[in-house]
Amino acid sequence: MALTLCFLLLLGLCGTTVSEGLPSPTKSPDVLEFELPAMNYETKDSDDAGPIDGLFQMVRVFLHVVQPNPFPEDTLRKILQEKFDISADYEKIISYEIGIIICAVLGLLFIILMPLVGFCFGLCRCCNKCGGEMHQRQKKNGTCLRKYFAVSLLVICILISIGIVYGFVANHHLKTRMERTRNLTDSNFKDLRTLLHGTPAQIDYILGQYTTTKERAFSDLDNIKSLLGSGIHEQLKPKVVPVLEDIKAMAEAIKETKEALLNMNSTLDQLKKSTAQLNTSLSKVKGDLEQSLNDPVCTVPPAAATCNDIRTSLSQLDYNNNLGQLPSLDEHIDRVNNILRTNLSSQVQKGYKSFNDIPEMVQNQTTDLISGIKSTLNSIGSNIGNISKQIPIQDKLSNFMDYINSTETYIHRSLPTLEEYDSYRWLGGLVACCLLTLIVIFFYLGLLCGTFGYDQNATPTRRGCISNTGGVFLMVGVGVSFLFCWILMAIVVVTFVVGGNVEKLVCEPYQNRKLFQVLDTPYLLNENWKFYLSGMVFNKPDINLTFEQVYRDCKENKGIYATLKLENSYNISEHLNIQDYTGNIINDFENMQVNIDNVVLLDEAGRKHLLDFNSSGIDKIDYDAYLAAVNKTPGELNLSLFADNLEAKANDLPQGNLKQSLKSTAETIRTIYHDQVIPLEQSMNTAYKTIQELKHNSSGVPARVTNILSSLDSAQDFLIKHVSSVIVQEMKKYGNTIIGYFEHYLQWVKISITEHMAACKPVATALDSAVDVFLCSYITDPVNLFWFGIGKATIFLLPAIIFAVKLAKYYRRMDSEDVYDDF
Helix, strand or coil, rough: HHHHHHHHHHHHHCCCCCCCCCCCCEECCCEECCCCCCCCCCCCCCCCCCCHHHHHHHHHHHHHCCCCCCCCCHHHHHHHCCCCCCCCCCCHHHHHHHHHHHHHHHHHHHHHHHHHHHHHHHHHCCCCCCCCCEEEECCCHHHHHHHHHHHHHHHHHHHHHHHHHHHHHHHHHHHHHHHHHHHHHHHHHHHHHHHHHHHHHHHHHHHHHHHHHHHHHHHHHHHHHHHHHHHHHHHHHHHHHCCCCHHHHHHHHHHHHHHHHHHHHHHHHHHHHHHHHHHHHHHHHHHHHHHHHHHHHHHHCCCCHHHHHHHHHHHHHHCCHHHCCCCCCCCHHHHHHHHHCHHHHHHHHHHHHHHHCCHHHHHHHCCCHHHHHHHHHHHHHHHHHHHHHCCCCCHHHHHHHHHHHHHHHHHHHHHHHHHHHHHHHHHHHHHHHHHHHHHHHHHHHHHHHHHHCCCCCHHHHHHHHHHHHHHHHHHHHHHHHHHHHHHHHHHHHHHHHHHHHHHHHHHHHHHHCHHEEEEEEECCCCCCCHHHHHHHHHHHCCCCCHHHHHHHHHCCCEEEECCCCHHHCHHHHHHCHHHHHHHHHHHHCCCCCCCCCCCCCCCCCHHHHHHHHHHHCHHHHHHHHHHHHHHCHHHHHHHHHHHHHHHHHHHHCCCCHHHHHHHHHHHHHHHHHHHHHHHHHHHHHHHHHHHHHHHHHHCCCHHHHHHHHHHHHHHHHHHHHHHHHHHHHHHHHHHHHHHHHHHHHHHHHHHHHHHHHHCCCCHHHHHHHHHHHHHHHHHHHHHHHHHHHHHHHHHHHHHHHHHHHHHHHCCCCCCECCCCCCC
């Protein structure tokens, strides 16, 4: 619980250890997450005084008024350098302590003079002087003086009572805080043990995380097919897949072309038959009409004119669309059938298979290399384990744990003595407060009895018993005050000098860290060492390692490695150089060879298939002739109108065989129109659209084939000549992923050791507990409040004595009195 204990803790862990208290979460881009085991500490680094803290602040303000000088850093440095020889600096010391010295001198004068004054006062009263004569001269303003003296004494007693309350509160607070000392000590030692015991667990955790990292890397190495192979495959897709898709589409186009040709050829044959049948039907109808018009009725006017009109319109039944003159498509169909004997779609599927086999090829070609990389990673784990053994943490921790145990045993053995002495102190403080309480009670009783027992009509010799008792109480209070006030003031002076200097020279500079700045003065604690702490830690006094910096870093819960700058003893960065561990892996990846030159997208048979289709002559068919032929539809005959006209003209003829014959023929023409012309016309329209579509598709065949072959050559050339750059790129990306795991792990190890392990907050807390909590909050603050309250009460005894003596004259029963008073 002392300063030495805290600094020995730092020095005990230096040069070897590194340990930690707070979690250090670190995340890698690939969801590798490490977090050191957390350490939970119990001890707080400050004490909450509660509502009484306002009284402590009041005392500090008083001390600042008495001692306004700043902390004497230069003077203290000089005294320490001269090994506490103050003969040369006594003037500066007196100048700094002048406020406290003046107060102490006044207190000493009080201690010396009050017994003398009390002795003389007692003798004087025994001689019936100094108010000792039991005779009171009556005055006109006697009533006013009595009231004035009573009110003044009452106010002074209230002020004294406040000081007494301060004393009781401070005395009790000090006792309760001293009772907490054992718990405070146990809590600090428990936190220190937590720190020491947690360090090996953190080391084991760090080493264990290498296994996690290695397993992640092994998983990726085992999945090289899906990671590296698929990566190469994905990079080549934009170059290869479109070509294969085009070839696949061309294979489908060839099949569609064959179907279209077959459909077109079949349609043309059907059209030819339908046209021939239509011509036969029309010729027969035309012959029947000519035969009917030879009837004798046609020679008799006006029927002759009607017959001539019918005879003239017979040319409308003639129909010729030249379909029979169109060449057959059988030759082109045979060529396409020959082409289709080679299955281009299956050739495309082979290309796809060859391309999709790239991940499998990568895995097969890297089996030996992966085994080598795994061996390298296993050796890295062994090296990291060796580094942990090179830092002799366990031995130091074991030695320091023995020191912690012995120190704790000593403190626990001393605590009963401390508690016993504190009980004596508490009793002494209680006695002092009770003495003051007794005095002020005498004054209160005197005021109470004197005020309520006083009879204005009674003469001084006839005053009542109660009033007389009040006066006696006041004089008893005066007597007790003379007897013990100098003792009380002695207690106040001693506690004031000690408590005030501890507050100004220890507590305040500790809180603003000026005390550390004094200790960090070069060559102060050791005239041969520039920096004392680095000389103790490393035996290298030129390293800038200061008490203030160590305390600040521990307060911020930084690791001891960074706090004590242990890189000057064991540079972890040199032993955890990432390049030393990953260099071999990088070389292995750089030497990795993957050959995928044998990927064939389309073999020679497939190429010949495309070239044959290109030279099949599909694009050279005279589609315009076919379109012109099928565009001449039988709708031009307009048989329906011809039949209507024929029937109308027949109606103009007289009744007879001719009229009936013409009507019958008109009906036959309508039948031909509905049964033959309309279906033929629909078939021709369908054939027209089919021929147009085939013409459109076949017109781009040479260009499409040329483009496909060009793209195919380009893709195949890329696979042969330029695929190595893609492989190198993906290999680098894949290697960086594997290496990244270990770079991230090694970086985390370095950060954990240098910044987080052995986070020394318990050390700073132990120092705060010893100085700021135990010395300042537990002891100095209540002691200062004690002398402040008791001193205040004791000082106010002076005017209380005066007023009590004056007032007692008005309450006590006199032996004689003046009946007449000229004054």
